[in-house]
Amino acid sequence: MLMVGLTGGIGSGKSAVSARLAERGAVLIDADVVAREVVGPGTEGLAAIVDTFSARVLGPDGTLDRAALGATVFADEPARRRLEAIIHPRVRARTAELAAAAARDAVVVNDVPLLVEVGLAPSYHLVVVVQTEVATRLERLARDRGMDRAEAERRIAAQADDARRRAAADVVLTNDGSLADLHAAVDALWDSRLRPYEANVRQRRAARPERLALVEADPTWPQQYARLAARIRHALAPADPRIDHIGSTAVPGLAAKDVIDIQLTVPRLADADGPLAQRLADAGFPRLPGDWWDAPRPPSSGRWPKRLHGSADPARPVNLHVREADSPGWRYALLMRDHLRADPDQRSAYLMLKRELVASVPDGAAYATAKDPWFDEEQLRAEEWAAQTGWRP
Structure with missing residues (x-):
């Protein structure tokens, strides 16, 4: 229904x-x-x-x-x-x-x-x-x-x-x-x-576009995120979890794939299963099957597990990342977003890389993997920035 x-x-x-x-x-x-x-x-x-x-x-x-x-x-x-x-x-x-x-x-x-x-x-x-x-x-x-x-x-x-x-x-x-x-x-x-x-x-099915192209920054992305976050919060009430807009659509002026990335914080990753997953699915955010994790970045090692949900709305692609509070993947998503927001030079460099990869690496999975070397270096820059500014997630 x-x-x-x-x-x-x-x-x-x-x-x-x-x-x-x-x-x-x-x-x-x-x-x-x-x-x-x-x-x-x-x-x-x-x-x-x-x-x-x-x-x-x-x-x-x-x-x-x-x-x-x-x-x-x-x-x-x-x-x-x-x-x-x-x-x-x-x-x-x-x-x-x-x-x-x-x-x-x-x-x-x-x-x-x-x-x-x-x-x-x-x-x-x-x-x-x-x-x-x-x-x-x-x-x-x-x-x-x-x-x-x-x-x-x-x-x-x-x-x-x-x-x-x-x-x-x-x-x-x-x-x-x-x-x-x-x-x-x-x-x-x-x-x-x-x-x-x-x-x-x-049918508890996420709508996943066959091909996603890089589009120019949409000034309504934050507003779209706000509506989605409010819907998620309503579905999980009376709990009041932390919900964040992450990824490229959360960085003003940055071209991106037209997918809203959202991070939902849970105390323990096991809390993402059972009733929480069911309530998200009822609200139109079904869980994607399989095991999901984030690629580790130096100095961390090992995979960073998470749960991933999509959107049942065929006109609004969403990646809903459910991550454990204070875990490496959780912190990394917030740090990368905030550093790119704060550093226009790195934002420009990332945009240039994106445009080059879209032209040469059309496959989505290969596109994501091709960005890894840049992000390995970006994490080091971001950590230096965090230490200098006193940034906290």
Whole structure:
């Protein structure tokens, strides 16, 4: 099962996206519909609201008067928090029930207007944001909902802005064109990413690109890492392990293979097995079969064992290295990253080496091995730098 979070600002066209995904076969859970359900007539949620805010929030027929409730909490922050404490846990519980009832191979799409605002992004395998220019949204709100401009602007301003939504988004669907254009984008997302991603999660299979080329530095790599790390942290809660962005994509301005390298620290390597590996796989980071280790660097000897996980997402390759705290491989990954960040000359030298090797050594394994002599020397330079600067991992 794949859990997808879908959000977008008011008037963005999010409902059109959710409807198209449902047409393609997704199981749709609409947070607004669930929120109304959990405070419907005769529910514990409605009783709790009346107990908290009195019967003045009820209409003549005994149902919730949303306008009266809104007037009560709109300008009263403590009152709004009390209302959220009633509604949000019940929405989460009902959403979990609906998701559990879906088929094992379902793509479950959670349509949540305030997904970003309430910090839900890490709980999904993938977050899709529908983005539309504000002018277009204002026009749609006036045309489709009869909303005057001042009210529309107030509602837009009350939600997260586009930059904040993009930071939480694994996928941004731009909806400034026609409905046909939007449907085409949704269909492409469904066919090329969501369905394969679901199959990979269910089968505990990492998506491994056949060939990875060197690409120019992507300024969004740190942001992509942050989303992945938050997802890993959510999967392992309440534990709060150390998670680091390592490798070339963690060094600003350095061209690299488009793979996010992440280091997850465990107290003992044996802790990486069993429940931890299962929870990572459930979150979309299945373990790669076989034995994995890092090549030793002078003055160390012997192989440095680790566990390696990948990503089930076919569009976001990941190497998740699970290493024991304070082990040679753990320290080495952090030292190399920090030295290359701090030394522009060595960063330039490494980039030149990469370009030369990509042109002459197309095979991935051979490419990695060909870098060994340079890294043997780089470790010595990095250790000198660490001693001079007082660097600690």
